[in-house]
Amino acid sequence: MTLARPFRALPAATPQILTFALVLFANWLVFPDFFDLRLQDGRLFGSLIDVLNRGAPVAILAIGMTLVIATKGVDLSVGAVMAIAGAVAATLAADGHSLPVIVLAALAVGLACGLWNGILVAVLDIQPIIATLILMVTGRGIAQLVTEGQIVTFTHEGLIAVAGASLLGLPMPVVIAFALAGLAAALVRFTALGLLIEAIGINRTAATYAGVDSRSVLIAAYAVSGLGAAVAGLIAASDIRGADANNAGLWLELDAILAVVVGGTSLFGGRFSILLSLVGAFVIQAMNTGILLSGYPPEMNLIVKATVIVLILIVQSPAASRMKTFLRPPESRR
Amino acid sequence: MASDAPLLGLYGLTKTFPGVKALDGVDFSLKAGEVHALLGENGAGKSTLIKVLTGVHSRDGGEIRLDGVPIHPRDAADAQRHGIGTVYQEVNLLPNLTVAENLSMGREPTRFGFTDRRAMRRHAAALLGAYGLGSVDPESTLGEHSVAVQQIVAIARAVDLSGKVLILDEPTASLDASEVRVLFDVVRSLKARGIGIIFVTHFLDQVFAIADRATVLRNGRLVGTRATADLDRLSLVEMMLGRELKDETLKRHRTQRAAAEPFATFEGYGRRAYVQPFDLAIRPGEVVGVAGLLGSGRTETAKLIFGVKEADSGRAIVDGKPVRIASPRTAAALGFGFCPEDRKTEGIVGDLSVRENIILALQARRGWLKPLSGPETRAIADKFVKLLDIRTTDAEKPIRLLSGGNQQKALLARWLATEPRFLILDEPTRGIDVGAHAEIIRLIERLCDDGLALLVVSSEIEEIVAYADRVVVMRDRTQTGVIEGDGVTVEGIVRAIAAEHAARHGEVAS
Numbered sequence: 001m002t003l004a005r006p007f008r009a010l011p012a013a014t015p016q017i018l019t020f021a022l023v024l025f026a027n028w029l030v031f032p033d034f035f036d037l038r039l040q041d042g043r044l045f046g047s048l049i050d051v052l053n054r055g056a057p058v059a060i061l062a063i064g065m066t067l068v069i070a071t072k073g074v075d076l077s078v079g080a081v082m083a084i085a086g087a088v089a090a091t092l093a094a095d096g097h098s099l100p101v102i103v104l105a106a107l108a109v110g111l112a113c114g115l116w117n118g119i120l121v122a123v124l125d126i127q128p129i130i131a132t133l134i135l136m137v138t139g140r141g142i143a144q145l146v147t148e149g150q151i152v153t154f155t156h157e158g159l160i161a162v163a164g165a166s167l168l169g170l171p172m173p174v175v176i177a178f179a180l181a182g183l184a185a186a187l188v189r190f191t192a193l194g195l196l197i198e199a200i201g202i203n204r205t206a207a208t209y210a211g212v213d214s215r216s217v218l219i220a221a222y223a224v225s226g227l228g229a230a231v232a233g234l235i236a237a238s239d240i241r242g243a244d245a246n247n248a249g250l251w252l253e254l255d256a257i258l259a260v261v262v263g264g265t266s267l268f269g270g271r272f273s274i275l276l277s278l279v280g281a282f283v284i285q286a287m288n289t290g291i292l293l294s295g296y297p298p299e300m301n302l303i304v305k306a307t308v309i310v311l312i313l314i315v316q317s318p319a320a321s322r323m324k325t326f327l328r329p330p331e332s333r334r
Numbered sequence: 335m336a337s338d339a340p341l342l343g344l345y346g347l348t349k350t351f352p353g354v355k356a357l358d359g360v361d362f363s364l365k366a367g368e369v370h371a372l373l374g375e376n377g378a379g380k381s382t383l384i385k386v387l388t389g390v391h392s393r394d395g396g397e398i399r400l401d402g403v404p405i406h407p408r409d410a411a412d413a414q415r416h417g418i419g420t421v422y423q424e425v426n427l428l429p430n431l432t433v434a435e436n437l438s439m440g441r442e443p444t445r446f447g448f449t450d451r452r453a454m455r456r457h458a459a460a461l462l463g464a465y466g467l468g469s470v471d472p473e474s475t476l477g478e479h480s481v482a483v484q485q486i487v488a489i490a491r492a493v494d495l496s497g498k499v500l501i502l503d504e505p506t507a508s509l510d511a512s513e514v515r516v517l518f519d520v521v522r523s524l525k526a527r528g529i530g531i532i533f534v535t536h537f538l539d540q541v542f543a544i545a546d547r548a549t550v551l552r553n554g555r556l557v558g559t560r561a562t563a564d565l566d567r568l569s570l571v572e573m574m575l576g577r578e579l580k581d582e583t584l585k586r587h588r589t590q591r592a593a594a595e596p597f598a599t600f601e602g603y604g605r606r607a608y609v610q611p612f613d614l615a616i617r618p619g620e621v622v623g624v625a626g627l628l629g630s631g632r633t634e635t636a637k638l639i640f641g642v643k644e645a646d647s648g649r650a651i652v653d654g655k656p657v658r659i660a661s662p663r664t665a666a667a668l669g670f671g672f673c674p675e676d677r678k679t680e681g682i683v684g685d686l687s688v689r690e691n692i693i694l695a696l697q698a699r700r701g702w703l704k705p706l707s708g709p710e711t712r713a714i715a716d717k718f719v720k721l722l723d724i725r726t727t728d729a730e731k732p733i734r735l736l737s738g739g740n741q742q743k744a745l746l747a748r749w750l751a752t753e754p755r756f757l758i759l760d761e762p763t764r765g766i767d768v769g770a771h772a773e774i775i776r777l778i779e780r781l782c783d784d785g786l787a788l789l790v791v792s793s794e795i796e797e798i799v800a801y802a803d804r805v806v807v808m809r810d811r812t813q814t815g816v817i818e819g820d821g822v823t824v825e826g827i828v829r830a831i832a833a834e835h836a837a838r839h840g841e842v843a844s
Contacts, residue, residue: 190705191702191703191705192697192700192701192702192703192704192705192706193702195686195690195694195697195705196697196698196702198683198685198686198690199683199686199690199694202683202684202685202686203679203680203682203683203684205679205680206674206679206680206681206682206683207683207694207698208661208662208663209640209642209662209672209674209680209681210662210666210683210694210695210698210748211662211663211665211666211667211695211698211699212663212694212698213663213698213701217702270685271685
């Protein structure tokens with residue numbers, strides 16, 4: 001059944017797929033060329049590719065965020081961790097280190113941040129929102145310390161390729177996002193990690209009484225989130241060929257949380273789907289892109305985004321499901 | 335009773351939650367100027383009754399009449415408007431505000447649109463004086479005062495707001511004897527003012543000290559209502575814990591087996607402010623029953639043994655080797671299993687399927703890197719669904735949709751799948767319908783005959799008699815006695831529990 005879960009999830013995924021299709025359709029209405037794709041120098045260009053490319057960092061953040069939220073937690077620090085990882089990468093790049101060294105250092109920093117969050121939550125039993133708020137605030141300070149308050153720029157070919165290169169016609173960030181999502185989905189579904197995460201998220205006491213090592217599982221979830229933030233940070237730094245400790249990944253933790261919620265994972269923990277969170281991330285990006293393309297002022301972006309999110313949340317809310325029960329013919333009610 | 339119409343009457347009150355009938359046609363009446371004790375073990379339906387009465391839950395059936403008029407309280411505020419006020423065990427006032435602010439919260443007197451602090455203070459001082467708390471400064475912060483004073487402030491507020499019916503939900507649980515006396519003086523004066531008081535408690539002494547009548551609930555049903563003057567301690571304990579059944583029909587007829595080597599031994603095992611140190615030997619093929627009233631430390635004993643809390647005194651020996659049981663995980667690794675009392679919050683993982691719930695403990699023991707394959711988990715689940723006759727349409731159904739009895743069987747299956755050597759069952763038959771009840775008792779006997787060691791905590795004395803070889807009697811978080819052999823009868827156990835209370839009577843009663 002561990003294997004069959006993704007397939008069983010398909011009918012349940014209908015609202016997300018539908019939303020995505022709807023947003024794409026709206027984009028096509030305001031911008032008829034939206035679905036046009038061009039192949040140039042072995043690389044695909046077009047608005048759809050832009051959506052995937054721009055959405056990749058949030059999609060990557062959403063992978064770890066899904067696991068954390070499934071444990072009934074939340075990770076507010078991912079944006080700040082992106083900034084730290086980006087600062088470390090940019091500084092090392094400016095010093096001329098090789099790409100493997102840069103990537104490993106950034107990942108190690110992200111892992112350390114994730115472990116810190118995990119230990120605060122799992123061992124010290126601090127509420128996740130507060131525990132991760134600590135790093136959300138201090139993280140940018142740490143990033144500034146790393147860059148010594150400057151915006152560090154670099155011309156490191158290897159690091160620039162992380163966001164700039166392409167594979168099989170797709171921009172590298174898209175490839176990385178899909179690869180990581182596939183990897184994470186396999187990790188949780190081909191091992192028992194997914195089941196244990198869901199059990200903890202739904203009822204941590206019961207899971208602990210059943211002998212589940214809740215602490216380790218919780219720490220692992222936050223560690224994955226930290227690693228994902230490091231990768232997103234690498235992409236962001238590579239994209240602008242520099243590290244901006246103040247603005248890298250700013251507010252992206254909120255987009256990541258939205259992506260997970262739009263993907264149908266409840267903030268109350270429990271059942272989750274990494275692939276649907278990915279869809280959620282691209283829904284958000286498609287809205288962003290659509291508003292830019294339509295020529296509306298970008299300020300509209302936030303309002304439209306908020307409206308769509310509110311609608312999705314209303315549809316998913318307990319009150320709405322009560323309403324559905326109420327509207328059903330009485331004999332089928334339980 | 336027919337002579338004077340009740341102030342409050344509940345008729346055929348019914349409330350069903352998924353999987354459990356919390357209230358089943360319960361009748362209850364309260365007269366003006368009466369203190370009416372509401373008694374019952376956990377899950378008997380006391381709190382559901384109160385929540386229905388105060389509008390927290392909506393009822394599925396039955397009628398509530400106040401002064402003869404049917405009422406439908408929608409929420410706590412609405413119940414208050416009708417005249418029904420509640421004070422809970424944990425004072426739910428705001429300790430960081432002043433006493434006066436707490437007393438007028440939500441209906442502050444105003445003057446020119448601003449809070450009239452002087453009127454507020456006057457009102458508070460008058461109220462406090464009426465409750466014998468004239469020495470309390472209305473401007474002092476509520477949190478500075480003892481729990482007893484806070485409790486009385488809460489009562490003053492509730493009566494001030496509602497004024498007809500006062501519900502006291504275990505108000506004495508965190509008070510000492512002299513504070514209880516002060517509280518009871520307040521209750522008596524309210525009684526004299528003609529207020530009807532529903533008093534929920536599990537201290538029998540207090541029932542006899544203050545209540546005019548007592549109503550006992552069990553498994554959501556009404557056992558009976560009696561005037562406390564016509565009631566003695568023994569019959570009250572009997573009402574709460576057991577039907578008057580003949581021991582002969584229930585007693586297990588087991589051939590005397592040679593005393594096996596203990597699987598696990600606990601010596602002076604205890605934890606401060608949790609359970610007093612106790613000695614206990616667990617042998618394969620033996621059922622040890624744990625009896626006592628609510629709050630006697632029976633659940634704590636079970637949790638301490640399973641490592642939910644770590645012991646800070648004594649030692650545990652398993653298979654002849656000393657062990658440290660620091661967590662449920664270590665206990666499970668030693669071959670222990672534990673079905674907790676509160677199935678919903680500590681047992682089932684509600685949104686997971688029956689299958690996933692059954693394999694959870696086994697999977698947890700294997701670790702996340704060694705997942706059971708899909709076919710394996712299905713085979714295990716199907717095996718136990720059939721073996722224990724778990725009634726569900728299929729194993730993929732979320733477990734929360736099952737009835738209480740079937741959830742309990744699934745939890746037993748969760749541990750049986752790990753092939754345990756020692757099972758701890760805390761109230762295994764609570765909130766379970768009669769059919770499943772008998773099945774679970776038969777299952778316990780079968781497991782025991784298969785050589786499993788069992789520790790069963792139960793408030794159903796006749797049940798303990800049915801399967802236990804030895805019975806540990808608990809009181810005040812202390813193991814006060816062990817009953818063995820022919821002494822294991824309903825009467826023997828009820829007497830042991832009631833006797834402890836009789837001995838204690840002098841300490842608390844005012």
